[in-house]
């Protein structure tokens with residue numbers, strides 16, 4: 061989306077009346093999901109998750125939030141570099157690696173810091189026990205990104221860094237029988253890699269076809285493609301938002317908890333960006349009133365009505381009910 065398009069679309073205003081709010085205020089805003097940068101709030105973020113009439117769960121403002129303000133930051137549950145970026149971004153946090161002096165290498169992969177290297181040690185120990193050549197070839201040949209996220213999830217689960225049900229709360233995509241059939245090849249290759257590496261049965265017992273399919277169904281709807289904009293917090297938000305669309309390509313993909321509850325709007329009042337690594341920032345794009353639903357845009361909003369509806373229906377499985385679509389704009 062161009063800067064022009066962002067400005068143009070920001071004049072639309074969408075408001076969904078929540079059916080009711082969940083009893084628990086600030087559900088899902090854990091310390092690991094809330095702000096950690098210099099601009100982040102000291103208290104919990106000014107949001108809560110509630111229900112809408114027609115778009116499932118959603119994020120609502122619990123107070124007025126000014127245009128351009130930081131709503132909250134979020135650490136990924138799992139982040140994974142794109143296959144083409146393995147040599148140029150940190151294997152854990154996806155920060156761009158500038159030169160060899162900045163790299164901390166460990167068993168064929170590079171990190172941006174000793175801290176990232178240490179934090180990745182658990183799942184990387186698991187990963188390096190197996191031979192991933194067939195699985196990686198499969199992902200490369202088909203240009204699949206999401207099975208790589210499931211592979212990393214598996215290694216994190218086996219290492220004890222994540223629990224088997226860590227993504228269960230997220231909404232899954234409805235997968236056709238044809239899609240499930242295609243997914244089975246990846247499952248077979250992943251399972252074989254662990255089996256050939258002699259992992260104990262109890263360590264990989266969670267890795268059933270059903271679990272694998274369920275993870276891919278959730279990742280399909282909830283994973284974010286990460287484009288780093290490399291700016292600073294003080295920079296004009298619209299410039300950063302435009303830069304994130306025009307940047308040179310995804311450094312990887314990641315799944316978050318709280319950001320996964322933001323619904324889509326073709327004229328959003330909030331925006332998600334990544335400055336230097338997979339830590340996400342959610343900012344408002346205009347003034348948001350207390351009780352208003354916060355929505356981000358999942359796609360390129362500069363497209364026309366028909367194209368947007370097609371992408372949202374085929375890619376995310378829903379018919380968009382935002383004010384802009386209702387007016388057929």
Ligand SMILES: C[S@@+](CC[C@H](N)C(=O)[O-])C[C@H]1O[C@@H](n2cnc3c(N)ncnc32)[C@H](O)[C@@H]1O
Nearest residue numbers: 115116117231320321322323324376378380381
């Ligand atoms: C990333 S999830 C957002 C959170 C989700 N509502 C939930 O309950 O977990 C995306 C899903 O939310 C629903 N959704 C998001 N934006 C929508 C919209 N503009 N119109 C209708 N449904 C929407 C769709 O079911 C979509 O697949």
